[in-house]
Amino acid sequence: MSAPVLEDLAQTVAPHVESDRAGSPQAHPQLDQPGLNLACLDRTLTIQEATPEFFRQFGTSAAGLCGRTFCDLVHPSVQQPLLRQFAGLVEGRRDRFATEVIAVGTEDEAFTVPLTAVAVRGGTPELSSILVMMSGREESVDAGVVSNRKKLLSEIDARILEGIAAGVSTVPLAARLYLSRQGVEYHVTCLLRKLRVPNRAALVSRAYSMGVLKVGVWPPKVVNDFIK
Incomplete structure (x- = not known):
């Protein structure tokens, strides 16, 4: 028009x-x-x-x-x-x-x-x-x-997802969140299972398509509605 x-x-x-x-x-x-x-x-x-x-x-x-x-x-x-x-x-x-x-x-x-x-x-x-x-x-x-009231993530899951979406690798992400490397990997595995994707790249793509990550925001930020 x-x-x-x-x-x-x-x-x-x-x-x-x-x-x-x-x-x-x-x-x-x-x-x-x-x-x-x-x-x-x-x-x-x-x-x-x-x-x-x-x-x-x-x-x-x-x-x-x-x-x-x-x-x-x-x-x-x-x-x-x-x-x-x-x-x-x-x-x-x-x-x-x-x-x-x-x-x-x-x-x-x-x-x-x-x-x-x-x-x-x-x-x-x-x-x-x-x-x-x-x-x-x-x-x-x-x-x-995509439910705008569905609480999918814990606070730590949200921070890890934001880090992955920003391209932060496991070791610096662990240091940032005061976790062990194994702790980060455990949460990543849980996120992959929860969002039903095979790898980190698919995890980020899926999170954006679901609306879990805010559009047009950098560094990446999880929408609060999805955090328990």
Whole structure:
């Protein structure tokens, strides 16, 4: 979708995606069109209003989503990069961005989905709202391992995984964590078994694909949600 089309869409839709005056969040009938998957956020990224299609994509209702922060709907591994993108809109450094995110439904069903966010300023420099447009689901992600509430790792396992992902070999990693070489190898073996992979390279790849390691962060960092 071209930038002018996005601008026209934002100007057309923004007046209709505002909070219900009675205080009860609900989808606006003006937006009840098949395939129109939109949400309106305030400056704090709280969902103020959305279309019925948006609610359906997450398997819930207006009451279940309005008032929640948008980042609650995406996997922890992509929250920080997404927050940086939204900060650009809020701070006026950009007018829009497009990316792909891992969204998480009500039953921990994870799926990738293209997302476009447009700043709505109402003719002034100040941001009045953010219009989020999402396409249909592109593919499901391994639901058995991507659960954003699944505590997979102990604290020491997390630190070892971070070290392996950063390319730290066994001896320096052992010294860093005050473990013996055999202790590190034991934990690595447990990680290989837990993530069902044959070697360290596959372990790191698997951890990123599962969302256990944060995207766009260096040195590598395990998402806190996965630590017991």
